[in-house]
Ligand SMILES: Nc1ncnc2c1ncn2[C@@H]1O[C@H](COP(=O)(O)OP(=O)(O)OP(=O)(O)O)[C@@H](O)[C@H]1O
């Protein structure tokens with residue numbers, strides 16, 4: 382299953398992705414540097430009702446937002462994390478298992494600490510303005526969608 386979108390369509394793509402991933406609290410967003418992970422997470426946060434400023438947590442590792450319903454959303458960027466031990470020591474694992482929504486960039490830095498129910502999504506640049514979202518691993522829900 383793939384979703385292809387330009388910046389103009391990113392809000393719609395985010396809504397679609399939220400509908401597809403409903404029930405999954407942890408979204409692991411894979412993709413190369415500059416692929417559009419942070420930009421897409423900004424759109425996801427807007428679609429989730431976050432009014433706070435959403436910016437890359439590259440230095441802070443973990444950003445916390447609260448949406449209009451008072452729900453907590455964690456935005457994490459593991460780019461600067463060396464390994465799973467460092468991720469756990471930085472509080473990443475606590476967030477992943479907190480039951481709150483988590484949107485994670487560079488999940489491959491600490492794949493072993495992610496919950497089994499994690500939805501893995503890949504974002505790739507097709508050209509300067511177009512990006513493709515695809516499901517990297519077949520979780521129960523995505524394989525069901527792919528097969529139907
Ligand atoms: N359809 C699109 N979706 C997302 N970003 C797009 C799109 N078209 C163009 N862009 C641009 O691509 C860039 C993506 O940068 P962004 O910081 O989101 O990437 P990233 O994957 O988070 O990078 P990093 O690995 O450094 O964290 C932005 O400048 C954004 O405006």
Ligand SMILES: [Mg+2]
Pocket residue numbers: 418419420437458486
């Ligand atoms: Mg980023």
